[in-house]
Amino acid sequence: MKITYREALRQALHDALACDPRVFLMGEDVGKYGGSYAVSKGFFEEFGPERIRDAPLSELGFVGAGIGAALGGMRPIVEVMTVNFSLLALDQIVNTAALYRHMSGGQFSVPVVIRMSTGAGRQLAAQHSHSFENWYAHVPGLTVIAPATVDDARGMLAPALASPDPVIVFEHAMLYPMEGELSPNWAKADLCSARVLRPGGDVTLIAYGGTVWKAMAAAERLASQGIGAEVIDLRVLRPLDDATIMASVRRTRRAVIVDEGWRSGSLAAEIMARIMEQAFYDLDAPVARVCSAEVPMPYAKHLEEAALPQPESVVAAVLQLLGKTAQ
Amino acid sequence: MTSHETAAPKPVPIETGLALAMLRDMVRIRRFEERCADLYGQQKIRGFLHLYIGEEAVGVGAVHALATDDSIVATYREHGHALARGIAAGAIMAEMYGKLEGCSRGRGGSMHLFDAKARLYGGNAIVGGGLPLATGLALAEKMQGGRRATAVFFGEGAVAEGAFHESMNLAALWKLPVVFFCENNLYAMGTALARSESQTDLCAKAASYDVTTARADGMDVVACYEAARDAVNRVRDGAGPVFVEFQTYRYRAHSMFDPDLYRDKAEIEAWKKNGPIHNLTNRLKSEGKLTEQTFLAIDAEAQREVDLAVAFAEEGTWESVDDLARDVHTQAAP
Known part of the structure; x- marks a missing residue:
């Protein structure tokens, strides 16, 4: 079956929201607007404003709130519009999400999923074209994934949500319209292998x-x-x-x-x-x-x-x- | 009102048992931290050590206003909150020694005291870092339909951080059950409030986000308790977040590295005259609810508890270096 990368992500998110009441999506323009890359189009109407939660332009605040909500028993998916803006949330991701398990001697895990688009190629100039995957991949305590295929766009979210620890998801902005053949094995995606x-x-x-x-x-x-x-x-x-x-x-x-x-x-x-x-x-x-x-x-x-x-x-x-x- | 009446101790309008429990906790914290300072000198405790001495009324009053299943997010100056919350003094002292029996298995130290059972979510050493976290804990509670409150402690220095403003906005926008307990001790490390903020009225800042505010004398544990109790009741009823400013003072330097050159010794002495333990002791005595003998017994008991905590920490074990990599990820088996 042919499917776009965007549609594969959308289906994965839809499954997660439909199957687990602890899952919610939070970020800038994820709701009314339908997602800045149209990944969550229609979700606001289907799941409501509590679970498709539009956040103000407060990357540090709402990423930190997602981390706190994960500690509080929810399974938040936090969407930071792009990696460029994630720099404003870097403190919460590194100093809180990545470290809490260790600093607490193993008492607290942070099962948060943080998604963001990344990369260049659309003439968006210097401030909107970064690739900082390596910054996050440097940090012990984080799992960092970069789905490149429609199989992984469809399949990697579920294990990311099942992980008891923070997972950072990089979606290259040029891939959203890419079409690919969804293999029957997409559901076997893991978070450990190349x-x-x-x-x-x-x-x-x-x-x-x-x-x-x-x-x-x-x-x-x-x-x-x-x-x-x-x-x-x-x-x-x-x-x-x-x-x-x-x-x-x-x-x-x-x-x-x-x-x-x-x-x-x-x-x-x-x-x-x-x-x-x-x-x-x-x-x-x-x-x-x-x-x-x-x-x-x-x-x-x-x-x-x-x-x-x-x-x-x-x-x-x-x-x-x-x-x-x-x- | 005559000057004689003004000078009379204020009444203690709460149940005597509670007042004595709070007095006991303040004395426990004071004795515990005095010993910490000694142990730092002996190099038993290392790293950063931030003492709460002088500010005990805030943490004690506020923690006593919380239910045992409410959540607490604290700062790097959190020994007092942990002790008031009921975490064993031995586990806290062992943590400062870096021992396996510590409340964070020796991975956190003085600045990172954690206890899942007590719902103490740290011990956060990034100024303002706990505020978004607490906002999220409250969001989870609200989404799950619970009635537990989340309390987050931070100093007035944190009010300059974006995290403060973003958290105020989110908490008010979503009407979250979180109480923001601001411990205003007038100095962000060595920088006085008036030298770092254009608006020094902290309540005005919170109120600009449509957050309910209150102010309390942070040297008066009864006032701290009452302000915190009212705030917690309000957020539990779903009325949205509350910001409470506690006006307090730390007697010791910011940390053991701080030569304390930025404030007048006379200012420190003036605040000490209104110390939180002295304040409550006087009032209880004047009402006949406390004798000197009882106070001495409370103090002796606190010192005994500290002795036992030190012995526990001394006897604790060093974690095997073979386990260095544990607790980075949940499944990571060394």
Whole structure:
């Protein structure tokens, strides 16, 4: 069955709200407006204003309230419109949600799910184009997920809600209109494994969220040159699934990480370090990465495209690893 | 009214048993924290240690106004609230020692006292950090149709934080059963209120969000109790949040690292003349409800409790380093 990423998220949220009275959705414009990305369209009318709770522009306040409500026995899904605004709520996410279990000696868990859109690609300029997945993936106590497929958009919310600990969900803004085939296995989604999305024997492309599809496009082009690129969709950014990454890299002996975050201190850097630690002697070439250029995101279309990882830059990085030139 | 009548101790218009229980808690907190300061000097307690000495009436009066199943969110200056709530002095002292028998298994220390059974949700050491959390606890309670209140304590310094303003708005907008207990001790660490706020009337700030406000003498435990009781009753009846400003004073420095150079010694001495323990003791004695002998017995009992707490902490165990990674995630098995 063909379905959009947006519709898959909508169905997942609908299931959660319909099945568990403790679940409620809270955030900016989730109710009357129908969700800034139209994910919760119609929910306000169906579930009412208590459970589809419009919040004022108080990211720190309502994210903290979601954390408190989770401590108080509810299962809140807090929607922060975008990762850009989540910086205003960072204190509550890091200093409260992530730490409470540990600081209390295991007495209090915080079963909150915090969703946000992320990423660039729509000419929204510097303040609305961030990718800060790595900031959250840095923090012990958080689980960080990045559904990139319709299966995961449909399937990852349920285990996120079942988790007794805070889960941060990143939805790449370019993916909402993407259409895909919903597999019969969508309900088996977990919060711990990466997935090989396309097999290949010559190089491993490691990506997450929006860059998964750029890596897939690059793999397609490489295939036409006789190069087999394996594509790993990380799915879960904390904890990272080292086993899947290393098994692939040991087979292909080469890896390129595709990450929309800025290069310095990026998730790509972390993954490179882990490959170095765990699979150094299996490598035939230094691990490479394609990240965003270290400039604030420009508005002009051609400059934004140049700043972001693109299939062409991934292809170029692979060819360089293999000592080949572009055809 | 003659000057003689003005000088007479104010009456104690509450049941004597309650007044004595509150006196006992204030003395327990005072003795406990005096010992904490000694133990800090002996390096038994480390990290930050923020003493509540001088402010005991606020926590004691407010906690006595709460039902045992109401929720409490406190700050890093929360030994008094934890003791008044009934958490064992030994578990609190063991926590400050960093021992496994501590109320947070030694992972929190002085600033992060927790107790799930007592519904004490910390011990939050980010100024203002507890307010959104308390707002959310109250939201959950309201959505689940319960009648429990949530009380959150914070200093006047927190009023400068966005978290205060956002929480006031959310709590009032959604008519949540939360009481905001502001412990105004006049100094945010070393910065006086008037040097950091354009509007120093804290109730006016809360009232601007359509939150009901009250003000109480934070050196008078009876006044603190009555103000808190009225506030809690109001939120329990679904009338929306209440903000209470307790005007109090800390006798000691902000923390053990603070040289206390920003305030006049005469100011400290003036506040000490109106100390909360002295205040209530005098009034009870003048009404014939307390003898010196009984007071000395209360004090001796408190000191005995502290001795036992210290012994408990001394005998406590250090958690195995093998368990370092536990309690980061719920399922994480080391």
